[in-house]
Amino acid sequence: xxxxxxxxxxxxxxxRLALVDAIRCLEGLAELAEYTYYTLxxxxxxxxxLLYEFFPQIGMVxxxxxxxxxxxxxxxxxxxxxxxxxxxxxxxxxRYDPKDMKSIFWLDYTGLEYGNFEDFMALxxxxxxxxxxxxxxxxxxxxxxxxxxxxxxxxxxxFRRQFGAVLPTPTTDPPRGLVGFATLLQEMLxxxxxxxxxxxxxxxxxxxxxxxxxxxxxxxxxxxxICHREKRATVRKAFAKWDLANLDWKPPRxxxxxxxxxxxxxxxxxxxPCGSGAGKTLRAVLGHLIEDSPKKxxxxxQQYADFHRYFPYFMKAIP
Amino acid sequence: MSKTATTQYGPVxxxxxKSFFVSMLTRDIKLEEAILDLLDxxxxxxLRSKRQHSDGKxxxxxxxxxxxxxxxxxxxxxxxxxxxxxxxxxxxxxxxxDRPRDAPGTVGVYGIGMKRAVFKMGAHCLISTHNGQNxxxxxxxxxxxxxxTDWMIPVRVAKKSMKTPGTxxxxxxxxxxxxxxxxxxxxxxxxxxxxxVATHYAFIIDKGFEVKINGGSVKPRPxxxxxxxxxxxxxxxxxxxxxxxxxxxxxTVGFTRPIPTEEELANEQEExxxxxxxxxxxxxxxxxxxxxxxxxxLTGWGEAGVPRYHTQFIAITGIVEFKCEDASxxxxxxxxxxxxxxxxxxxxxxxxxxxxxxxxxxxxxKWKGRASEAxxxxxxxxxxxxxxxxxxxxxxxxxxxxxxxxxxxxxxxxLPLPKKTESTKRRISFTKGADEVRCVAEHLFKDRNADPxxxxxxxxxxxxxxxxx
Numbered sequence: 184x185x186x187x188x189x190x191x192x193x194x195x196x197x198x199r200l201a202l203v204d205a206i207r208c209l210e211g212l213a214e215l216a217e218y219t220y221y222t223l224x225x226x227x228x229x230x231x232x233l234l235y236e237f238f239p240q241i242g243m244v245x246x247x248x249x250x251x252x253x254x255x256x257x258x259x260x261x262x263x264x265x266x267x268x269x270x271x272x273x274x275x276x277x278r279y280d281p282k283d284m285k286s287i288f289w290l291d292y293t294g295l296e297y298g299n300f301e302d303f304m305a306l307x308x309x310x311x312x313x314x315x316x317x318x319x320x321x322x323x324x325x326x327x328x329x330x331x332x333x334x335x336x337x338x339x340x341x342f343r344r345q346f347g348a349v350l351p352t353p354t355t356d357p358p359r360g361l362v363g364f365a366t367l368l369q370e371m372l373x374x375x376x377x378x379x380x381x382x383x384x385x386x387x388x389x390x391x392x393x394x395x396x397x398x399x400x401x402x403x404x405x406x407x408x409i410c411h412r413e414k415r416a417t418v419r420k421a422f423a424k425w426d427l428a429n430l431d432w433k434p435p436r437x438x439x440x441x442x443x444x445x446x447x448x449x450x451x452x453x454x455x456p457c458g459s460g461a462g463k464t465l466r467a468v469l470g471h472l473i474e475d476s477p478k479k480x481x482x483x484x485q486q487y488a489d490f491h492r493y494f495p496y497f498m499k500a501i502p
Numbered sequence: 503m504s505k506t507a508t509t510q511y512g513p514v515x516x517x518x519x520k521s522f523f524v525s526m527l528t529r530d531i532k533l534e535e536a537i538l539d540l541l542d543x544x545x546x547x548x549l550r551s552k553r554q555h556s557d558g559k560x561x562x563x564x565x566x567x568x569x570x571x572x573x574x575x576x577x578x579x580x581x582x583x584x585x586x587x588x589x590x591x592x593x594x595x596x597x598x599x600d601r602p603r604d605a606p607g608t609v610g611v612y613g614i615g616m617k618r619a620v621f622k623m624g625a626h627c628l629i630s631t632h633n634g635q636n637x638x639x640x641x642x643x644x645x646x647x648x649x650x651t652d653w654m655i656p657v658r659v660a661k662k663s664m665k666t667p668g669t670x671x672x673x674x675x676x677x678x679x680x681x682x683x684x685x686x687x688x689x690x691x692x693x694x695x696x697x698x699v700a701t702h703y704a705f706i707i708d709k710g711f712e713v714k715i716n717g718g719s720v721k722p723r724p725x726x727x728x729x730x731x732x733x734x735x736x737x738x739x740x741x742x743x744x745x746x747x748x749x750x751x752x753x754t755v756g757f758t759r760p761i762p763t764e765e766e767l768a769n770e771q772e773e774x775x776x777x778x779x780x781x782x783x784x785x786x787x788x789x790x791x792x793x794x795x796x797x798x799x800l801t802g803w804g805e806a807g808v809p810r811y812h813t814q815f816i817a818i819t820g821i822v823e824f825k826c827e828d829a830s831x832x833x834x835x836x837x838x839x840x841x842x843x844x845x846x847x848x849x850x851x852x853x854x855x856x857x858x859x860x861x862x863x864x865x866x867x868k869w870k871g872r873a874s875e876a877x878x879x880x881x882x883x884x885x886x887x888x889x890x891x892x893x894x895x896x897x898x899x900x901x902x903x904x905x906x907x908x909x910x911x912x913x914x915x916x917l918p919l920p921k922k923t924e925s926t927k928r929r930i931s932f933t934k935g936a937d938e939v940r941c942v943a944e945h946l947f948k949d950r951n952a953d954p955x956x957x958x959x960x961x962x963x964x965x966x967x968x969x970x971x
Contacts, residue, residue, distance in 0.1 A: 249937055249940075250937060251937070297776065344776045344779070344780065345776055347697070347776075349693075350693065350697075351689070351692070351693050351696075352693070352696050352697075352700070352718070352720075352721070353696060353697040353700045353701070353721075353723045354700060354721040354722075354723055370689070373689050374689050374690045374693050377686075377687050377689050377690035378690050381682075381687050381690070382682035382683070382686040382687050383679065383682070387686070412686070
């Protein structure tokens with residue numbers, strides 16, 4: 184079975200570490216030991232491993248519908264605090280009763296279906312106050328433009344028929360670029376969130392971060408906290424100092440970290456963090472280009488400066 | 503009854519109370535529909551202004567701008583304003599019998615739309631209008647709304663001069679629920695309102711009218727039907743009539759897309775694939791869609807031999823248009839966003855709707871499981887919006903129908919039937935676990951997401967070759 188090769192997905196690794204930061208901010212709202220983490224962790228349970236490393240006090244549940252993947256999860260399970268469940272997310276959410284227990288959900292989809300928005304809405308209506316929900320969606324505009332047997336108009340129409348209920352305007356054409364498409368998906372999630380938690384319920388979905396990136400496939404990911412509307416300021420305060428926070432539905436922040444060797448990273452390390460114009464500064468420190476032009480090199484090094492704390496080292500290891 | 507009863511019976515007071523209009527009647531209508539009522543008034547203004555273009559875009563140059571925010575709502579237009587001779591109708595609750603005759607084609611009938619929309623949203627309202635030589639404004643204050651005895655509303659010369667003839671309605675002191683929808687729920691509210699305008703006003707926007715919501719222009723989302731110019735190609739059913747009452751009826755039903763494959767049907771049962779379905783009936787009265795893609799008994803689904811709507815019929819769409827200079831003859835409800843299901847005219851036309859729908863239901867049933875074969879019936883065909891469809895229908899050989907009421911002319915397409923192959927072919931259908939299907943798909947096609955029917959068919963072909971050795 185084909186699963187993404189994790190060592191080839193540096194941007195996803197950054198996103199995963201950003202989640203660790205977001206969870207750390209939750210400490211401003213409640214004891215982390217009160218939370219349970221639910222994930223669609225895939226065969227390697229990479230996020231489970233990471234979260235256990237940082238937050239051993241959080242209980243964890245992995246949901247997996249395929250028997251074969253579940254077997255691999257059993258092999259990779261990083262700690263005894265994780266419960267591996269064979270379950271379909273939709274059925275799980277339908278039966279889920281939080282009993283006022285706080286949760287952190289990562290709906291880590293690899294595709295893009297209207298059912299994903301339905302799951303998201305169903306979950307928002309159920310989770311306890313101060314719970315966190317992170318949803319990850321495929322953001323490949325090419326899916327709607329590269330179908331050889333259909334023209335552009337038909338593809339756009341297919342998109343509108345599929346997602347009409349959550350589109351900001353009924354005649355929306357899917358944008359072609361990653362950031363544009365990811366921004367549209369974020370707007371669709373905002374509409375879904377307002378549908379699930381209208382103001383009359385007293386609850387709301389407060390966004391805390393959103394990113395888009397591509398490790399070969401375009402991805403958009405949004406994280407937020409479910410809170411009472413009158414406690415919105417408290418939630419915002421808890422995340423206000425986080426440099427990656429997006430508290431006002433601004434367009435998703437692009438993660439596009441450069442591929443650097445360990446030697447290059449060590450060379451740059453002593454100059455980080457550096458203030459404005461980090462790209463220029465780091466190019467001077469490095470002394471050579473990593474892209475085909477100085478401008479592109481500076482842009483990528485700016486990305487490195489922004490995310491270097493989240494950038495994992497991928498090393499060859501002897502098992 | 504006891505003869506000793508001493509109760510003195512006198513006349514009872516049956517006069518209306520203001521709260522009935524201000525806070526009861528408003529419950530019968532959704533906020534979005536109330537706003538569409540205000541748009542209807544704008545369009546009626548265009549019809550009164552007699553400045554329409556005659557190039558197929560009669561509303562070109564006319565606009566309505568809707569603006570909503572946390573503490574206010576406004577709608578401004580350049581559609582001619584409210585004539586002073588209609589002020590009694592415009593501001594009075596309900597329509598008086600002696601009101602002046604309105605312009606042909608306007609849809610205001612009951613005299614409640616604008617007031618109900620204002621009361622629905624807030625307690626303070628300023629209506630400014632410029633029509634001809636008249637520029638006046640009417641202010642409805644919160645005290646007026648709660649005063650049961652004072653029914654008079656003062657009118658004064660407009661404080662601000664309006665350059666072009668038109669009307670602005672400004673509502674403040676919003677009710678808390680409305681203010682929340684305009685602020686905290688604004689994203690979803692704007693999306694819902696825009697969808698309703700794009701669908702219910704598709705015909706009018708297509709004819710040149712412009713609607714802006716918070717600065718953004720709304721594009722129409724018209725219903726389209728497949729129409730093939732080729733001989734034997736897919737065409738819709740068409741019925742045209744003019745009733746004795748002077749109502750023009752145009753009915754058409756056909757396909758919007760290819761009929762669904764077995765795979766699509768199975769997937770839809772498992773998970774919602776399409777959140778927005780264009781199937782069903784759209785009913786249009788004087789250019790306004792009063793029903794959009796309805797799939798209930800109201801439009802004939804699930805009654806008199808027509809099956810209940812099911813995803814299998816996702817490709818079937820119909821449009822009925824009623825047109826009349828006297829809007830009271832149209833089969834609409836007071837909200838103008840619904841059909842008066844007991845209207846004789848509508849019941850007669852509904853018979854035609856069911857009759858025509860059965861043809862396409864039958865076609866869908868006959869070709870079920872052969873969607874790829876059926877696709878060739880629409881190859882090269884165009885998807886035409888309503889106005890173009892009406893023009894194309896003019897070239898069809900319409901035949902008179904005298905046995906049905908209302909009488910009219912109709913075109914019944916000759917929908918292709920599959921060749922009788924039952925004696926030589928058999929259908930195989932079975933269900934297997936998703937994991938197992940993915941496993942076999944990977945084995946056969948190196949693609950875990952391969953079409954399950956293709957997986958089943960390949961398995962059969964492999965074993966057929968084995969068996970034939």
